[in-house]
Amino acid sequence: MPSQPLPVCFNHSVHIREIACQTCHGSASESVSALLRNEVGLRFTPIYGEDGGDSVPLALRSPMQKSLPPRWWSDLLSFIQPLVSADWGTVRRPVFLTSSNFGIDALYGISSERDVSYAPWATPHGCLAFLKKELGWGDNVTILSHACVSAQLGLYQAAQSIHQDFADEALVLSFDYVGPFVAAGFHSLKILNGQMPAPYQAQEFGSIGIGDGMAYAILDKQDKAPRITAQALYNEMYHFTSNAPDASGFTKTILSIQQALESDNYWIKGHGTGTLEAGRFEAETTNKLLPRHPLVSWKGSIGHTLGSCALVELALALAAHEQGEIPGTVATTGECLAPNVQKDSFAAKDFDSTLFLSNAFGGAHGAMVVSYV
Template sequence: MSAAVPIVITGLGCLCGAGMNLAECLESMFRNERNPHPPLRFSTDHPVSYPVLELRDEFRLPLDDQETVYARTSQLALAAAFEALADAGWDEESLRGKRVGVCIGTTVGCALNCDDFYRAYKDGVDPEMGVIERFLRSNPAAVIARQLKLDGPNQTVVNACSSGTDAIGLGASWLRAGACDIVIAGGADELSRVTYAGFSSLMITDTEACKPFDIKRKGLNLGEGAGMLILESEAVRGAKKARGYMLGYGSACDAYHLTAPRPDGAGLKQAMYEAFAAAEVTPEMISFVNAHGTGTPDNDRVESRVLSEVLPDVPFVSTKGYTGHTLGAAGGIEAVFTVACLRRGELPANIGFSAADPELSGAPVIENTRIDGNIAMSESLAFGGNNAVLILGKGDA
């Protein structure tokens, strides 16, 4: 594994249950507010209702009524990409002629989750094709490229819950390889009745607001949203200030079980060490960790075990109490938060945590906490045993 060149991050964009843009998200998280509630955008006949973190408001894209042609996941991806591009000082015009790559993680954005269509099909009705046509138009990475008329590498990563983290790592490697000048990277996912049913069937959703790393944690709350970073080559960046740096990426597969994480966390550790090596940092240099912290008993056990072994005494936080688990978007949103927290020099409290679990080796930050360092880590664990880790650096603006 060769060491990687730092990649400058020039723009950040994010929307989720915590806020409609990055500034709103940070404000509500540092006020330690959250708003889980039963899903409003769909219903089920499930006897138990699980709280979710939906977007608080409707959002409108700066497009000529075209948003209706894309599925919600791609609309979310576009909204976060527009915010990040504006933050980096780009628009469609100024991007013209640049080699721009798009690398986006998702789960729902690539799944043919059309249950109303399928119900009609099963009932012997011939359902209309509108929903399928929309699905075929809505591949998240392809939508961003098409909407901004981009020419360059393009990838939609479907590594389940580590997709967003993987997408940022893979996108950065395109820049290092000289395959493009700019990369729009992150993740996007909408709340869907299908994933809601799926996660309830796995019995890893909490009937109350989720409690990452707490002794009484029962499971996750689903969420929705998107988080995007703009990565640039030094040549294109010019004199532009850096919001942060993408220093290194590592990933590894547990090769253990379809849904359960490997109890000894060997895959997560391997991903961490690969990311450290890529970023040429040592564990002592990490000032905090944005943990995966879904609030499921298994995830938090394995994660805290590995964190206490590799990064003992390093403060960590799960921001999923504020955002819910946004699946493929989570890695994107959390990378954005990690860079923003480095910039702010502060971590929000791990909301939902009140009492330590003696079975876990460490505890997350319980209040908003000052941090001093310049380097932080964001990590994701996923279905299928994927582990992905990003090392991110503090910028100068």
Template sequence: MQRVVVTGLGMINSLGSNVTDSFKAIVDGQTGIDKITLFDASEFTAQIAGEVKDFDPTAIMGKKEAKKADRFIQLGIHAAQEAMEDAALVTDNKVSDDISESFGIVAASGIGGMTNIEKNSVVCANRGPSKISPFFIPSSLVNMLGGFITIQHNLKGPNISAVTACAAGTHAIADAYKTIALGGATKMLVVGAESAVCAAGVGGFASMKALSTRNDDPKTASRPFDKNRDGFVMGEGAGALVLETLESAEARGAKIYAEVLGFGESGDANHITTPTMDGPLRAMKAAYSMAEKNNGGELKIDYVNAHGTSTPVNDKNETAALKELFGGAENCPPVTSTKGQIGHCLGAAGAVEAIIAIKAMDDGVIPPTINQIESDENCDLDYVPNTARKADVNVIMSNSFGFGGTNGVIIMKKYTK
């Protein structure tokens, strides 16, 4: 099978509109979580989120086209454009015809166009069905994220989507890897995007008691693995990665950020919203086993970007699964969650966090888990508390777990010839 590498990165979130600025702010321990401004949340139990600030979609697409696309699509287009430019694969924003048919996309989102679904439902109820926008459906479908981007960049290869809740971004990377490794494409663009900070989105998660209600102190509301964590904080944003065969990347002299060594996927078969330890553990074991085989032997993981949602159950279970995988807390590598900085980006989280982990390898620095205030006896690993750490990072693992008991894990290593 073909070896698969990462040659382009793009990202936008509540801390920055590109990879460099976002990662620097994350490493510096900053947080983009604040009071919600996208709608009036004053009557909601959760009133905080990691919103993307000062975003102008017309900077990356025409004004008429922007009206046809939900915000999650707009954010995804922004990240995709950065990744494609970073990979040096576009001229006038398009790939050449000689590679377009072997260049595909995997789009990922947990919910899709929830803002437009909410808006048009209100229009239908209050003003009647004739007032529903003709762009409502095209702007809301998850696969339209891929549709818009393939048109923009002339990508005519496989056009597929992952819609697996908070594991979608990681599953998209795995799907792109499979497609390339098995010869279905030479290059694949992965784009995970989410924008569900709206009344229905926040209200829905809040009604499940899944969100932090620490509204008076937004900056410390998301505190993964801390004893007093009380739920996750919603975030929005997008992450994009260009994957291609090693042969293709070397032939064109591309910068290679990482090689994808393995992935793991599993189902809990337990509960629609409550996670288990078993499902994530099996996904980690599967990823580790594949990565060792593809690496030609024993593999040492230097850093784990955890799912780390700041919910009582997830953080306890993920910690237990990691200790089981590595044979005890003393054998675990550093583990961090960056959701305290940018919130939980739901279906985009896997793509965004894979980029953060790759940057940790590239820059030689492990980002911190901020808001580590009081230790929890059930969360007893090295979470790199509050301050980033210089480190030689050669192999990373990134975890994503979603509602419905769907789990995804990806392992990558620094590329060396």
């Protein structure tokens, strides 16, 4: 295990100029309104969609079915119309494309239909080729995929490209849609099961829900709010899927970025998928090291949007601050794993920054501080 995380990167002049997302509830503002109403977007759905299978909690934007182009394609194109520009992907305007799955669910179409027409959609490079052709992007596009920290990595690379003056502005785009290949994979691990997720709740068994999600952010170098003021990354390298049992990865990541929390008026947007071990590690570590700061997760409503969750939930947090009310941890009603878990909504005006945490298979961690002043 690495003894220390990477040094924290301070980016006080990296400004989030534009950001948007879509979840099962709709746009960022629509999703925040649904979260404030404690609406759960997850529905029990067969893991193989039209082909049946065990029912698990999924938060979908459209029925899960085999199709060409894939069901996410037209939805994504409609969402990213504001990004149609030949200037993206050029030397000073790089694109960072992130996802944990990209078009991997096309593999299910290949195997079940014996149709090689699905093949061009089945890889990150294939998906990028379709996007470049449709949007007129240049070749300065970086693909990043590392499980649930994928969007954190994209935001990290984009912010650093601006901070180091390698770019004037940068685009981060992320999308993850649920399909049978992904749903069956999580189901085989028994963390996607017949139980609805309740992030950070103390219970006998844990569970997750997964959902469709897409988001983009445009960053530039302006000293305006909201700003990405600090970022940290750490990978435990302990195991392919599990965290170190002493929670050292969570501790080292938070300690590394604690110095960047200049203000004491911040809340914590946790990862909070609903699994017990990682949920306990995150809740207990934040409560120990960052006491009195509310910890929330929204995955009990919108599902875990996988590699895109950091960017999707960043868009939701910014929209919530604009609306003036931060949603609490939806779908969690019982005793929690630590007292800092916030189940009810709270006023945004009491906070001037947010700590965003992401955690992934194998003990990969990302942390980011965003300031609103």
